[in-house]
Amino acid sequence: QKEVEQNSGPLSVPEGAIASLNCTYSDRGSQSFFWYRQYSGKSPELIMSIYSNGDKEDGRFTAQLNKASQYVSLLIRDSQPSDSATYLCAVLYNTDKLIFGTGTRLQVFP
Amino acid sequence: EPEVTQTPSHQVTQMGQEVILRCVPISNHLYFYWYRQILGQKVEFLVSFYNNEISEKSEIFDDQFSVERPDGSNFTLKIRSTKLEDSAMYFCASSELPDRVLFSSGNTIYFGEGSWLTVV
Numbered sequence: 001q002k003e004v005e006q007n008s009g010p011l012s013v014p015e016g017a018i019a020s021l022n023c024t025y026s027d028r029g030s031q032s033f034f035w036y037r038q039y040s041g042k043s044p045e046l047i048m049s050i051y052s053n054g055d056k057e058d059g060r061f062t063a064q065l066n067k068a069s070q071y072v073s074l075l076i077r078d079s080q081p082s083d084s085a086t087y088l089c090a091v092l093y094n095t096d097k098l099i100f101g102t103g104t105r106l107q108v109f110p
Numbered sequence: 111e112p113e114v115t116q117t118p119s120h121q122v123t124q125m126g127q128e129v130i131l132r133c134v135p136i137s138n139h140l141y142f143y144w145y146r147q148i149l150g151q152k153v154e155f156l157v158s159f160y161n162n163e164i165s166e167k168s169e170i171f172d173d174q175f176s177v178e179r180p181d182g183s184n185f186t187l188k189i190r191s192t193k194l195e196d197s198a199m200y201f202c203a204s205s206e207l208p209d210r211v212l213f214s215s216g217n218t219i220y221f222g223e224g225s226w227l228t229v230v
Contacts, residue, residue, distance in 0.1 A: 043201055043221040044153060088153065097143075097155035097166055098219070 002027045004091050006101035013108055019076040021104050023089030026070070032092040033065055035074045037085045038103065044088055048074065079108045112136040114222035116202050122228045123192055131187045131225045133202030142185045143203040143219065144177065146170070153201070159185065192229045199224045 003026040013019045021035075032051050036044035050056045050063040050072065062075040072091075076083055086103040115134045123129050135142050144156040157167040159177055174190045185204075189196055205219040 038153075041199075043224050045221075046218055049218070090153075097158060097168070098145075098153075099155070100153040102152045 002030075002091070002099050004089055004099050004101035006087075006089050006104050008102055009105040010107045011104055013079050013106070015079060015081060015108055015110050017079050017108075019079045019083065019106055019108070021074040021076075021087050021089075021106065023072045023074075023101055024070055025072070025089075025091045025099075027091075028067070028070065030067075030070075030091045033063070033072045034090040034092070034098065035061075035063060035072075036088040036090060036100075037083075038088055039085045044090075044100075047087075076106075079106075081108050081110055084108050112220070114202055114204055114220050116200075116222040116225050118225055119223070120226040120228070122230060125194060125229055126191050129189045129192055129196075129227060131189075131200050131202075131227070133185045133187070133204075133222055134183050135185055135202070135204030136206075136220060137183070139204035139206050139220075141165075141205045141207065142177075142179070143205075144187045145201045145203060145221075146198040147201065147224075148195075148198040156187075156200075189227075192227075194229050197227060197229045199226050 005024045035048045037047050038044045048061050048063040050065045056063045060077045064073045084107050086105045088103045089101040090098040117132045142159045145153050147153045155168050157171045158165045176188045178186050201224045202222040203219050
């Protein structure tokens with residue numbers, strides 16, 4: 001059974017701080033990893049994808065991947081209240097389906 | 111920005127009734143998906159579809175579910191005899207290439223805004 005685990009939160013951070021979101025996955029054969037943002041009642045929106053060990057930066061977002069530890073993280077710098085949402089970690093195995101975690105709810109307070 | 115559109119946005123149906131959820135994928139996309147999300151739970155894969163046939167399905171996608179591409183633009187999910195536990199948000203998605211080659215191509219999967227299904 002392929003699993004993706006996330007802390008459900010909420011993770012509360014003050015505006016301007018760095019938010020750190022974590023995800024672990026069970027299958028070492030995983031190739032591709034994604035972070036989606038989901039506002040309440042809305043569809044998932046892709047923020048970042050990462051395929052190789054190390055860091056990948058895109059604006060205020062940095063994804064980190066450590067395949068040996070089966071660990072993916074997302075850092076959000078200079079957090080804004082508009083970043084308040086649920087962040088979904090998703091893992092793609094060698095198939096046509098994404099396996100999602102339950103998501104971490106992030107609250108950024110002014 | 112191209113988008114995946116879904117109708118209806120919300121449907122209430124009685125238990126045992128048939129429901130059809132409709133989706134218009136992005137026009138040049140070839141791979142189509144349905145996912146669902148029960149309130150407060152994770153997004154779950156249901157089925158992927160390519161070249162007019164199912165390429166993969168989950169254990170959730172049992173005989174009461176079916177998918178179809180009736181014409182060149184629509185992609186539908188039919189639930190034959192709805193149960194209370196089918197109440198969820200159903201997301202249609204599409205991609206130009208299959209998910210499994212995302213990492214090599216920079217391809218991405220686009221989700222529609224979802225259809226809320228409430229079974230009473």
